[in-house]
Amino acid sequence: MSSISLEVKDLAINLSGNQVIKDMNFKIKKNTLTTFLGPSGSGKTTVLRAIAGLNQKIAGKILLDDTEIQNLAANQRNIGMIFQSYALFPNLSVFENVAYGLRVRKEPKATIKEKVDAILKTVNLQDKEQSYPENLSGGQKQRVAIARAMVLEPKILLLDEPLSALDAKIRIELRNQIREYQQRLGITMLFVTHDQAEAMAISDEIIVMDNGKVQQQGSPLEIYTHPQNIFIAKFIGNHNILDAAQLRSLGVELAENDKSNFIIRPELFQISITGDSSDYMAVSGKVKNISILGDRFEYRFITENGLELKVEFLNQQQAFMIETAITFYVKKDNIERVGI
Amino acid sequence: MEKHIDRIIAKIVITLISIYLAAPIVATIMYSFAKSWVNTILPDGWTFEWYLQLITNSDFLSALARSIILGFVTTIIAMCCFLPVVFYANVYDESIKAKLRFITVLPFTIPGIVLVTGLVRVYANLPVPQMLVLLLAISLLSLPVTYQALDNAFIAHDFRAMFEQALILGDSPIKAFVKVVIPNIRVGMFIAMLLTFTNAFGEYVLTNIILGGNYETLKIYMYRLMQSNGQASSVLTTVYFFFLAIISIIMIAIMKWQGSKKAEEVEDTKKL
Numbered sequence: 001m002s003s004i005s006l007e008v009k010d011l012a013i014n015l016s017g018n019q020v021i022k023d024m025n026f027k028i029k030k031n032t033l034t035t036f037l038g039p040s041g042s043g044k045t046t047v048l049r050a051i052a053g054l055n056q057k058i059a060g061k062i063l064l065d066d067t068e069i070q071n072l073a074a075n076q077r078n079i080g081m082i083f084q085s086y087a088l089f090p091n092l093s094v095f096e097n098v099a100y101g102l103r104v105r106k107e108p109k110a111t112i113k114e115k116v117d118a119i120l121k122t123v124n125l126q127d128k129e130q131s132y133p134e135n136l137s138g139g140q141k142q143r144v145a146i147a148r149a150m151v152l153e154p155k156i157l158l159l160d161e162p163l164s165a166l167d168a169k170i171r172i173e174l175r176n177q178i179r180e181y182q183q184r185l186g187i188t189m190l191f192v193t194h195d196q197a198e199a200m201a202i203s204d205e206i207i208v209m210d211n212g213k214v215q216q217q218g219s220p221l222e223i224y225t226h227p228q229n230i231f232i233a234k235f236i237g238n239h240n241i242l243d244a245a246q247l248r249s250l251g252v253e254l255a256e257n258d259k260s261n262f263i264i265r266p267e268l269f270q271i272s273i274t275g276d277s278s279d280y281m282a283v284s285g286k287v288k289n290i291s292i293l294g295d296r297f298e299y300r301f302i303t304e305n306g307l308e309l310k311v312e313f314l315n316q317q318q319a320f321m322i323e324t325a326i327t328f329y330v331k332k333d334n335i336e337r338v339g340i
Numbered sequence: 341m342e343k344h345i346d347r348i349i350a351k352i353v354i355t356l357i358s359i360y361l362a363a364p365i366v367a368t369i370m371y372s373f374a375k376s377w378v379n380t381i382l383p384d385g386w387t388f389e390w391y392l393q394l395i396t397n398s399d400f401l402s403a404l405a406r407s408i409i410l411g412f413v414t415t416i417i418a419m420c421c422f423l424p425v426v427f428y429a430n431v432y433d434e435s436i437k438a439k440l441r442f443i444t445v446l447p448f449t450i451p452g453i454v455l456v457t458g459l460v461r462v463y464a465n466l467p468v469p470q471m472l473v474l475l476l477a478i479s480l481l482s483l484p485v486t487y488q489a490l491d492n493a494f495i496a497h498d499f500r501a502m503f504e505q506a507l508i509l510g511d512s513p514i515k516a517f518v519k520v521v522i523p524n525i526r527v528g529m530f531i532a533m534l535l536t537f538t539n540a541f542g543e544y545v546l547t548n549i550i551l552g553g554n555y556e557t558l559k560i561y562m563y564r565l566m567q568s569n570g571q572a573s574s575v576l577t578t579v580y581f582f583f584l585a586i587i588s589i590i591m592i593a594i595m596k597w598q599g600s601k602k603a604e605e606v607e608d609t610k611k612l
């Protein structure tokens with residue numbers, strides 16, 4: 001059996017004359033949590049709907065466990081999906097919401113009771129069995145939606161920005177819970193978000209998409225440290241992005257015709273060097289601004305030739321005051337070359 | 341001081357208008373219970389005789405039955421035609437709503453008489469039963485109210501996501517519609533049905549012209565009675581008036597109950 005759960009091949013989707021998805025290819029491994037990360041309007045929902053079978057007209061192939069499913073109706077794919085609005089059925093109790101799919105499958109009553117009870121226990125809602133959706137908090141509704149999808153043991157579970165309606169604290173709590181369910185129950189999940197911190201925190205793999213195309217797929221660390229283009233670099237982190245001329249002005253030697261862009265991550269600046277000083281780029285200038293982010297300080301730093309850089313340090317020592325003249329060092333190996 | 345006078349004048353005007361509107365109703369109701377009421381300010385005495393006469397009258401009973409049948413069948417036709425359309429517009433294609441809204445006001449702008457003449461002309465020589473023409477025409481005329489009531493029913497929830505969720509959980513589209521859409525629009529549907537029913541039940545112009553004497557509904561019977569027997573017709577008018585009043589009260593009660601439920605929900609979400 002292959003380790004690939006879902007494979008999307010040459011997917012193209014046209015919505016009312018608008019080429020929303022162009023030639024998309026990616027694979028998702030079994031029992032992993034993959035996030036689809038991209039800005040609003042990049043086509044995340046559209047792809048998810050195509051996988052679930054809710055878009056009628058698509059070009060390309062979708063394979064689930066090595067079987068083509070693009071021609072199956074939504075109710076025959078054995079895929080779970082969680083909508084942004086949760087889509088709980090207001091006329092049914094929590095128990096009946098969760099039991100819905102099992103009843104459709106005509107499972108015996110005793111089995112239904114057993115499975116629903118077990119999954120409600122997993123999501124910590126056993127005491128809400130008889131409540132109705134209107135009497136639940138946002139986080140509880142979300143967990144009912146998750147239970148309703150998971151109880152059917154779908155081959156893959158799609159989640160479309162499941163946390164976007166919740167406030168910051170619950171979001172973090174719930175995203176960790178979702179990750180925990182995923183690992184505990186061994187579910188393959190495709191999780192859509194436009195929040196890079198969320199994607200970083202819970203994913204095995206991230207697929208960055210923009211403009212109807214996959215921009216890069218990789219582990220969170222890979223994507224963070226080696227973004228393949230400027231768009232990803234800007235979207236994924238708070239990186240300093242410099243062109244060749246700017247980097248040259250900081251004293252780094254580059255080939256005459258080098259037109260690349262470069263990123264320097266703000267956390268890679270140091271205040272002292274160890275070893276050979278020719279391994280380092282030194283930048284002198286003044287601190288212009290400081291933001292105290294609790295665990296770390298974020299500085300805006302102006303170099304002597306007027307370039308503005310973002311520099312971060314952990315909150316372990318006295319912060320530099322504004323207008324302090326200072327020299328920072330960055331290891332040349334840590335300056336990352338990226339495509340346009 | 342001036343404000344005070346304004347208030348008094350306003351009150352007087354409102355009272356006069358109320359009396360003007362209420363007087364015929366009160367008089368009709370009194371007349372329906374009167375023994376005889378000629379050349380006196382108040383009737384000579386009170387009686388239920390006219391009511392007894394009416395409910396034992398076979399003409400009345402069959403007219404009533406015909407009106408009820410007309411109401412029911414029209415309601416069913418209207419629901420079968422419009423519910424799927426409103427559902428489709430709300431769930432799949434919001435962009436057709438603007439067009440729908442235009443179509444739904446057409447019955448307001450085209451006078452009934454024009455519609456009838458057109459319908460009679462077109463269908464007179466075709467082998468289509470007149471009854472069917474009438475039923476469809478009345479359903480169409482009820483479109484503005486039916487559409488509005490149904491459309492409102494779809495505001496409360498994200499029906500598209502609910503419907504699609506049911507599909508993903510394995511249901512067929514029809515089962516999904518019956519299991520998750522209908523139960524959540526039932527109040528709106530009920531109001532739409534009541535409105536369509538009363539509309540068809542009290543329809544006069546179309547019925548009279550298309551079927552006329554061949555199918556005497558309550559309204560047609562009422563007009564015929566008015567010309568022959570004043571007292572009997574006042575009984576019928578009273579009965580009819582209370583029938584409509586009860587339906588209106590039911591609808592107002594439902595809407596109030598729903599409104600207060602919504603307000604509660606808003607309160608609940610604020611608490612979270």
Ligand SMILES: Nc1ncnc2c1ncn2[C@@H]1O[C@H](COP(=O)(O)OP(=O)(O)OP(=O)(O)O)[C@@H](O)[C@H]1O
Pocket residue numbers: 015016018020038039040041042043044045046047194
């Ligand atoms: N029915 C439609 N007809 C035409 N264009 C559409 C339709 N639905 C969506 N689009 C367009 O397709 C693009 C992708 O939309 P999609 O909803 O997939 O984006 P998304 O990445 O999920 O965005 P968000 O983060 O805002 O949810 C958008 O530019 C949108 O305007």
Ligand SMILES: [Mg+2]
Pocket residue numbers: 044045046160
């Ligand atoms: Mg979306």
